[in-house]
Amino acid sequence: MHKIDLIRNFSIIAHIDHGKSTLADRFLQHTESVDDRNFQDQLLDNMDLERERGITIKSHPVSIRFRGSNEREYSLNLIDTPGHVDFSYEVSRSLAACEGAVLLIDATQGVQAQTVANVNLAIRQNLVIIPVINKIDMQAADIDTCREQLEEILAIPADEAILASAKDGVGITEILEAVINRIPSPKRMDNEILRALIFDSVYDSFRGVINYVRIVSGGIKAGDEIRLFSSGVVSAVKEVGVFSPEMTPVGQLEVGSVGYVIANIKSPEDSKIGDTITGKVQSCDQPLRGFREIQPMVFSGIYPIDSADYEPLKQSMAKLRLNDSAFTFQPETSAALGFGCRCGFLGLLHMEIVQERLRREYGMNIIATYPSVIYHVYLKNGEMLEVDNPLHLPDASTIDRLEEPIVKASIISPVAYIGGIMNLIMDKRGVCGETNTVDQYHVMMAAELPLHEIVIDFHDKLKTITKGYGSMDYEPFGYRAAPLVKMEIKVNDEPVDAFTTIVHRDYAAARGRQLAERLQEIIPQHLFKIPIQAAVGGNVIARETVRALRKDVTAKCYGGDITRKRKLLEKQKEGKKKMKQIGKVNIPQDAFVKVLKSNTS
Amino acid sequence: MPFCARRCDYCAFYVYEKAASGLRREYLTRLESELKVKSEYCDPLATIYIGGGTPTYFSTRELREMLTMVTENFQFEAGYEFTVESNPDCLTPAKLTALIDGGVNRISTGIQSFSQGVLDAIGRPGKIERAYEAVDAIRASGIGNFNCDLIFGVPGQTISDWENDLKEISQLAPPHISAYSLMIEENTKLAESGTVEGDDELLSEMWNLAGEYLENHCGLRRYEISNYAKTGFECRHNQRIWMGNRFIGAGPSACYFDGVSRWTNPTTLASWLKNTPAVEDAVSSEQRAVEILITGLRTVDGWERFDFERVTGFDYSDIRGETICELTEAGLLVQDVNSLRLSNQGLLLADFIARELL
Ligand SMILES: Nc1nc2c(ncn2[C@@H]2O[C@H](COP(=O)(O)OP(=O)(O)OP(=O)(O)O)[C@@H](O)[C@H]2O)c(=O)[nH]1
Ligand code: SF4
Ligand SMILES: [Mg+2]
Numbered sequence: 025m026h027k028i029d030l031i032r033n034f035s036i037i038a039h040i041d042h043g044k045s046t047l048a049d050r051f052l053q054h055t056e057s058v059d060d061r062n063f064q065d066q067l068l069d070n071m072d073l074e075r076e077r078g079i080t081i082k083s084h085p086v087s088i089r090f091r092g093s094n095e096r097e098y099s100l101n102l103i104d105t106p107g108h109v110d111f112s113y114e115v116s117r118s119l120a121a122c123e124g125a126v127l128l129i130d131a132t133q134g135v136q137a138q139t140v141a142n143v144n145l146a147i148r149q150n151l152v153i154i155p156v157i158n159k160i161d162m163q164a165a166d167i168d169t170c171r172e173q174l175e176e177i178l179a180i181p182a183d184e185a186i187l188a189s190a191k192d193g194v195g196i197t198e199i200l201e202a203v204i205n206r207i208p209s210p211k212r213m214d215n216e217i218l219r220a221l222i223f224d225s226v227y228d229s230f231r232g233v234i235n236y237v238r239i240v241s242g243g244i245k246a247g248d249e250i251r252l253f254s255s256g257v258v259s260a261v262k263e264v265g266v267f268s269p270e271m272t273p274v275g276q277l278e279v280g281s282v283g284y285v286i287a288n289i290k291s292p293e294d295s296k297i298g299d300t301i302t303g304k305v306q307s308c309d310q311p312l313r314g315f316r317e318i319q320p321m322v323f324s325g326i327y328p329i330d331s332a333d334y335e336p337l338k339q340s341m342a343k344l345r346l347n348d349s350a351f352t353f354q355p356e357t358s359a360a361l362g363f364g365c366r367c368g369f370l371g372l373l374h375m376e377i378v379q380e381r382l383r384r385e386y387g388m389n390i391i392a393t394y395p396s397v398i399y400h401v402y403l404k405n406g407e408m409l410e411v412d413n414p415l416h417l418p419d420a421s422t423i424d425r426l427e428e429p430i431v432k433a434s435i436i437s438p439v440a441y442i443g444g445i446m447n448l449i450m451d452k453r454g455v456c457g458e459t460n461t462v463d464q465y466h467v468m469m470a471a472e473l474p475l476h477e478i479v480i481d482f483h484d485k486l487k488t489i490t491k492g493y494g495s496m497d498y499e500p501f502g503y504r505a506a507p508l509v510k511m512e513i514k515v516n517d518e519p520v521d522a523f524t525t526i527v528h529r530d531y532a533a534a535r536g537r538q539l540a541e542r543l544q545e546i547i548p549q550h551l552f553k554i555p556i557q558a559a560v561g562g563n564v565i566a567r568e569t570v571r572a573l574r575k576d577v578t579a580k581c582y583g584g585d586i587t588r589k590r591k592l593l594e595k596q597k598e599g600k601k602k603m604k605q606i607g608k609v610n611i612p613q614d615a616f617v618k619v620l621k622s623n624t625s
Numbered sequence: 626m627p628f629c630a631r632r633c634d635y636c637a638f639y640v641y642e643k644a645a646s647g648l649r650r651e652y653l654t655r656l657e658s659e660l661k662v663k664s665e666y667c668d669p670l671a672t673i674y675i676g677g678g679t680p681t682y683f684s685t686r687e688l689r690e691m692l693t694m695v696t697e698n699f700q701f702e703a704g705y706e707f708t709v710e711s712n713p714d715c716l717t718p719a720k721l722t723a724l725i726d727g728g729v730n731r732i733s734t735g736i737q738s739f740s741q742g743v744l745d746a747i748g749r750p751g752k753i754e755r756a757y758e759a760v761d762a763i764r765a766s767g768i769g770n771f772n773c774d775l776i777f778g779v780p781g782q783t784i785s786d787w788e789n790d791l792k793e794i795s796q797l798a799p800p801h802i803s804a805y806s807l808m809i810e811e812n813t814k815l816a817e818s819g820t821v822e823g824d825d826e827l828l829s830e831m832w833n834l835a836g837e838y839l840e841n842h843c844g845l846r847r848y849e850i851s852n853y854a855k856t857g858f859e860c861r862h863n864q865r866i867w868m869g870n871r872f873i874g875a876g877p878s879a880c881y882f883d884g885v886s887r888w889t890n891p892t893t894l895a896s897w898l899k900n901t902p903a904v905e906d907a908v909s910s911e912q913r914a915v916e917i918l919i920t921g922l923r924t925v926d927g928w929e930r931f932d933f934e935r936v937t938g939f940d941y942s943d944i945r946g947e948t949i950c951e952l953t954e955a956g957l958l959v960q961d962v963n964s965l966r967l968s969n970q971g972l973l974l975a976d977f978i979a980r981e982l983l
Contacts, residue, residue, distance in 0.1 A: 578808065582676075586887060
């Protein structure tokens with residue numbers, strides 16, 4: 025038997041929270057790949073942000089060894105993927121390194137929108153799918169409905185499903201046996217020339233670019249001279265290794281396996297996710313099929329609080345992009361905020377995560393502007409402009425019409441909430457499409473909605489209306505004309521361009537009021553009163569005031585208190601430094617994200 | 626002194642409720658050894674202050690023992706000030722006599738309010754009549770220098786409730802009043818229950834009312850943000866601390882200042898009993914000077930340039946001249962050729978000013 029026949033590459037995919045990372049934990053423990061001492065729940069979620077939020081943000085590869093009931097020892101490369109819709113690009117890239125996928129379905133929730141979306145991704149890549157019904161330990165588990173949904177919605181034979189509880193470790197061996205028996209080993213290649221697909225990467229300040237690869241043909245070891253196909257950069261390999269789950273050097277990465285490659289690549293621009301690594305001397309003629317370029321849907325400006333940080337900010341973004349290729353950025357300027365970058369994201373959560381990562385991993389002090397989508401602006405002279413920054417909207421008198429991006433949403437929900445969901449869709453300027461029953465309790469609804477509305481708070485509202493059971497997936501669905509206007513916000517009588525937004529004329533007053541009210545809560549009191557106004561075409565449509573600060577004093581200061589008090593004041597002062605001064609007003613960094621959250625409450 | 630009958634809802638001190646006598650004994654034993662050590666390199670004391678906690682929660686015997694520790698180990702300057710904090714509930718005639726016998730010449734008593742609603746809201750049970758009786762008893766004992774603590778800005782308290790408290794206290798006519806607006810600090814029952822501090826406009830109105838009322842009806846002048854006194858009855862102990870003088874401290878959480886660094890004893894009783902060493906707060910001499918500038922500015926009279934220089938070695942204009950000018954222009958500081966103080970508006974914004982100066 026050839027070595028490659030004992031390799032299995034698979035991802036764990038599911039809707040958010042269905043238990044992927046918990047199942048990965050059980051795999052790691054069952055195969056004794058981690059010490060009990062080092063174990064913690066959702067072990068692979070190793071970013072601070074993942075642990076804090078209890079969700080997976082990045083795909084995490086890990087290699088484990090498993091002895092099957094046939095007494096053969098297999099090398100399993102598994103990738104735990106995120107479930108949130110904003111990170112589906114992570115899933116699709118992970119799948120490109122695999123021959124199979126373990127599909128989890130939470131027995132209490134059934135098939136949800138990202139279950140469908142991720143299954144479609146796996147099918148598109150011709151992967152073998154192993155369906156697993158998880159959380160069967162729970163009282164509310166409804167296994168029969170899950171089985172019915174598997175067949176009805178996903179066209180997967182229900183008898184293929186394995187019952188499991190990732191929490192209690194039920195069904196783990198059965199799943200691993202299915203992995204070795206149902207998922208094929210990587211294809212053997214006659215070709216000996218190195219071809220490795222870069223499916224992810226990170227920037228390490230000491231070692232430069234670290235590429236995560238799937239070896240498609242040939243092999244790679246330290247000392248080899250390699251070429252990155254699209255950039256043409258040539259470099260010597262310093263280390264190759266596997267994830268166990270921390271990076272562990274190995275002698276050689278062989279065909280079919282998944283691991284990492286560290287070469288001498290110091291500039292983030294030289295490496296690109298989706299590129300092919302090949303030999304310097306023996307090069308392949310054709311790169312591997314990479315990944316489709318992902319189009320960001322949501323845009324927002326990110327600016328350094330201190331303008332001297334502009335260059336470091338750009339460098340940090342380049343490094344971050346190595347690890348998050350769905351994020352894009354290019355330079356722009358703002359009257360209020362100076363030099364910064366217009367950044368593209370897949371959604372609001374993605375936007376928040378990128379901002380947080382820039383803050384935490386790169387120590388950047390940043391402020392982000394109100395998010396926007398890409399509008400199509402048709403001018404009277406026949407020209408069409410794409411505008412991703414409301415500031416660049418041309419004068420209203422030159423505009424013939426404005427079109428906004430539309431998405432086609434597919435919503436899965438228990439039947440009981442249909443009415444509420446329809447109202448929500450209408451509220452959000454959407455059009456309801458077909459409603460199909462999936463099983464006796466659930467429906468799948470189609471709707472067309474302006475992307476901008478989805479960006480704002482559609483998803484949270486859907487969750488509230490459906491008590492957490494509704495889920496949604498969406499894809500771009502062209503553009504549609506709408507009576508859109510530019511709304512400006514003035515703080516202390518100065519227009520703050522970073523808050524400028526494009527809104528539907530009929531919704532302008534309400535949105536303006538919300539924004540002004542929310543800003544009034546977010547902007548801290550100053551020594552003077554701060555008027556906040558929302559205006560469309562010069563007409564003020566909403567007005568609020570932040571009252572002047574009258575009292576800011578600690579009542580009591582005795583001898584035992586002085587050190588503690590000084591430290592507290594110093595800390596508060598640091599906090600203030602992190603705010604952006606616009607005119608005479610200090611605005612907190614997270615104002616723009618918080619303003620958005622308002623609408624959800 | 627870290628013991629109280631019951632922990633008040635706003636209290637952020639490490640106090641122990643209803644401590645067993647064994648624990649109090651351990652405290653006194655360890656206190657004695659700490660005082661002995663500290664007395665060795667100590668000049669005669671100008672002021673002494675025993676607070677905490679509720680010193681009068683101690684039995685008369687324990688109280689006498691504690692006071693003896695102080696008088697036996699330390700020398701006092703002529704005209705010294707010796708204050709003990711008390712709670713009207715436990716200030717019995719016997720304890721009062723013990724205090725006087727022990728050299729105490731100033732008593733501070735925590736009245737807080739004459740409204741049952743306010744007392745309930747801050748978790749301080751006790752009969753309101755005890756406040757009147759306690760003040761009468763202090764007076765009768767011959768101690769003319771005493772303070773009453775009041776609190777305002779309590780949830781549900783209106784401006785007229787506060788005015789009523791001021792009216793009541795003016796009947797008692799103490800020579801010194803501390804009127805603190807309620808602070809909601811971390812790790813207090815109030816913070817845990819989600820209570821927030823009152824609206825800044827209402828609080829500043831209450832503060833202004835206190836200033837006017839106490840001046841007009843009691844002849845007390847505000848001499849610090851929260852402190853009011855008849856001339857000559859200011860709390861010298863606190864004044865000396867605000868103006869950057871050295872002091873020693875003993876007991877859990879106690880602080881001391883050696884003129885260069887500040888030190889804080891371990892906060893919990895258990896760690897202090899184990900002789901855990903104090904933690905040093907060492908900052909540059911300029912930072913220390915700024916800190917002293919800030920605490921001194923809490924007093925209504927603020928700083929004389931030469932006093933500040935004598936205490937800290939710095940001229941405030943050299944180290945913070947620019948900020949001082951900005952704050953003066955903003956109307957928060959009042960500057961004379963050789964003096965610096967907060968304006969009336971500035972007193973209410975002392976933390977804001979402090980952050981600018983830091
Ligand atoms: N009762 C029960 N709870 C489970 C089971 N599997 C996972 N959970 C819980 O479900 C929650 C989500 O689990 P995760 O493993 O983080 O889910 P995930 O699919 O990785 O989530 P994302 O990565 O954010 O998409 C956690 O609170 C788990 O403890 C199970 O079999 N039974
Ligand atoms: S009496 Fe003073 S020290 Fe004791 S609990 Fe109340 S506030 Fe705290
Ligand atoms: Mg996960």
